[in-house]
Amino acid sequence: MHFSQTILQIHRGFAYAEFVCILLYLIALFGVMFSYSGKITGFLRKISVFTMVFFHLQFLIGIVMLLGTSPFLDIIKNIGMGEVMKIKSLRFAYIEHPFSMFIGAVLVTMVNKKIKTKPRLSMGVFFLAILAVLLFFYALPFSKLVSP
Numbered sequence: 689m690h691f692s693q694t695i696l697q698i699h700r701g702f703a704y705a706e707f708v709c710i711l712l713y714l715i716a717l718f719g720v721m722f723s724y725s726g727k728i729t730g731f732l733r734k735i736s737v738f739t740m741v742f743f744h745l746q747f748l749i750g751i752v753m754l755l756g757t758s759p760f761l762d763i764i765k766n767i768g769m770g771e772v773m774k775i776k777s778l779r780f781a782y783i784e785h786p787f788s789m790f791i792g793a794v795l796v797t798m799v800n801k802k803i804k805t806k807p808r809l810s811m812g813v814f815f816l817a818i819l820a821v822l823l824f825f826y827a828l829p830f831s832k833l834v835s836p
């Protein structure tokens with residue numbers, strides 16, 4: 689199998705794992721937020737670490753794909769960035785997807801740092817985590833996951 693195909697398969701494989709992590713992350717967040725004490729659980733701390741690690745892995749693999757194995761740089765050379773921004777499918781694959789997932793990775797990392805040390809989940813940290821999850825679902829090319 690060619691390297692570009694292998695790395696795409698790996699990126700897709702981790703996407704499934706990240707999807708499961710994000711669902712468990714949501715359950716853990718709402719579980720703590722709607723609990724009487726708001727005390728951060730071991731489950732939330734653990735799933736937060738897994739969610740963060742997969743985001744970081746996907747970011748590293750994504751950068752290799754974006755600048756290495758995907759046709760992105762050739763497309764830029766041929767039609768220019770202006771045209772890429774006008775074409776919805778290209779804009780999503782090479783701008784919105786990487787950028788939103790990158791911001792998601794930053795937010796999840798910030799939240800993980802906060803919940804590692806704090807005993808209770810504050811509303812501010814909760815909303816940062818929800819924003820990261822919303823960015824994830826916005827930028828996830830779901831159709832490519834269900835029918836590769």
Ligand code: HEM
Pocket residue numbers: 696699700702703704706707742743746747748749750751753754758759781782785786787789790828829832833836
């Ligand atoms: C949790 C984070 C991420 C998830 C779950 C994810 C998921 C996916 C999925 C499911 C695909 C489609 C694979 C296919 O065609 O079958 C994809 C494609 C791609 N992703 Fe990600 N991704 C993530 C983060 C990133 C990041 C941070 C970048 C860049 C910095 C990136 C760059 C790309 C590129 C370049 C493609 C190929 C687009 C194409 O040629 O069609 N991804 N990603």
